[in-house]
Amino acid sequence: MLGLLGRAAKGLGALAAVAAVAGSVGTASAQETIKVGVLHSLSGTMAISETTLKDAVLMMIEEQNKKGGVLGKKLEAVVVDPASNWPLFAEKARELITKDKVSVVFGCWTSVSRKSVLPVFKELNSILFYPVQYEGEESERNVFYTGAAPNQQAIPAVDYLAKEEKVERWVLAGTDYVYPRTTNKILEAYLKSRGVKAEDIMINYTPFGQSDWQTIVADIKKFGSAGKKTAVVSTINGDANVPFYKELANQGIKATDIPVVAFSVGEEELAGIDTKPLVGHLAAWNYFESIKTPENDAFIAAWHAFTKNPKRVTNDPMEATYIGFNMWVQAVTKAGTTDTDKVIATLPGTKQPNLTGGVSEMLPNHHITKPVFIGEIQGDGQFNVVWKTDGLVPGEAWSKYLEGSKNLVADWVKYNCGNYDTTKNTCLGAAK
Template structure:
């Protein structure tokens, strides 16, 4: 981030992230927490009746910040502290026996329990395997993951994961003409009909399409001209809706919950009506709820305090 800001470059960031920033030089086309984590918790709470929560993550900034937001949100919804279990493990963690035993015990208190997983990368395979080894099924304690998509499932044994959930803004299985055309193009390009698409690929396509429209509108690729031109522009997403670039440099996205199938694809079991605008600053953290990003005049600031009417940091130069 400091490099892009110092050199006045542009970054289109297509992966879900923890929020809590809005930079003039970054366009956040992946999900903010309110476009993935919060709706996933709402689904578990409202549709599955979950009362106890395991927030399990890999030990780095995205899971820690996301879980901080989720913990505050759950408590605001009336969930007691003793009904929230938080656990962090290192990258590539492989010995899940005692942690899964703890989850199983936590879920055995007579209240419907779910795992909200920000576990990243290779650690997911032994985690789900151990759930299977200890007889924890998706019906008993469902896991909803934020970092497990089609690419992660390709090439691994998906049996232990079947029935568990993931929250994204796109799935390869979505049946729209736009998605069918994109998959066809991708397979022709990669020359491999078995290769999968995934959520960050859709987010990247959206970002590229919006950049092209901004360049055409501005008549220039110059950073400041593109930044000015891009806010308010729209482009079709691959799920049948429209992605719009907002003044806080986030976009509008649908939220989908998918159930993992044995072929490594997802069956959509729930989705939002229409799209959700990305929120740069969480409404559930005390230091953030009064902040908003707005890179249009007259505010021109990524962290503007709406109460004090002041810009707290990296305003546009």
């Protein structure tokens, strides 16, 4: 590099030399590696969930590098810790894109952290892969959502309960923040559209980290004694689940009396409780560790080897990260460059086998197709799949059941727009 610098300086004028230096430094470092940003909290309240995803990205980068990297270059992970602090997510995202010059970022868990980094990714035009189930009502040009939209998790779960368990009364219990509030709004509208009366729906919100569930569980018990089959649809987040399930078990509510279907409880969360009293309670996800496919077996084996811990569980957001990562690798390979605009244009239509035997596709609305599984909690902390959708369900960015969004579609290929109003034929947002 010094030699190059010297030769360039000798041959050219001062101004041209400076330009050449800048150019040569740029290509030299790009030839070494492609940088991949990892934006997951490694400390603070969300560390419990997000640390696993950081490890998953690192594992996949290691595997990809063993296969020779991407475009002949090795991948290099840049890991930062936004410490469960929402404004810090935006700062760290800016740091990753401007200082570390990453080509893509895998990150965020909570919706509020995603909302916090959105303006940064738009302003600096970079790519974010978001691997967690969320409330929908969003589609951004720079973001690819590989977790479930409400129609890929919440609505099939409610359908299952109504059909298989003949549930007629519904408790929508959630933690008080944006994901449960929006999901419950969609579910309430959906249930009412199916003819459920308002008095048969009970909505309850609790603060983050609620640990005293006595009153609420007693209320649920009371609500469930009206003679109609009752179920709880839980969007309770993270840590608060463990005391909630403990209280259910203590007050003797079994899954055969009032089943609870959860959208945020996976293998990782169950690792902290004795699941024997919970057998039969349900969870709706797009992936379960217990699903037997060759891809999943290989993934679990690689995960155990990478973490050097044969007891580490895998979960749904890990699969979403896996799909997103491989779609990005495919798109970069196909586009022949890591240039943001070209990769964004290439990604829709990319197909990637998921871990449950299907092939997920990136849709023009930046969501993916996924199968939906309903699993029952087993005594060993794993899930037994009791129901699955026939094929893959395409993710819908905008819910059909909400007044404000039923006419909206997101299509970045046809309309180049994340919120296209089909009745007025206009794009509501500022399309780029």
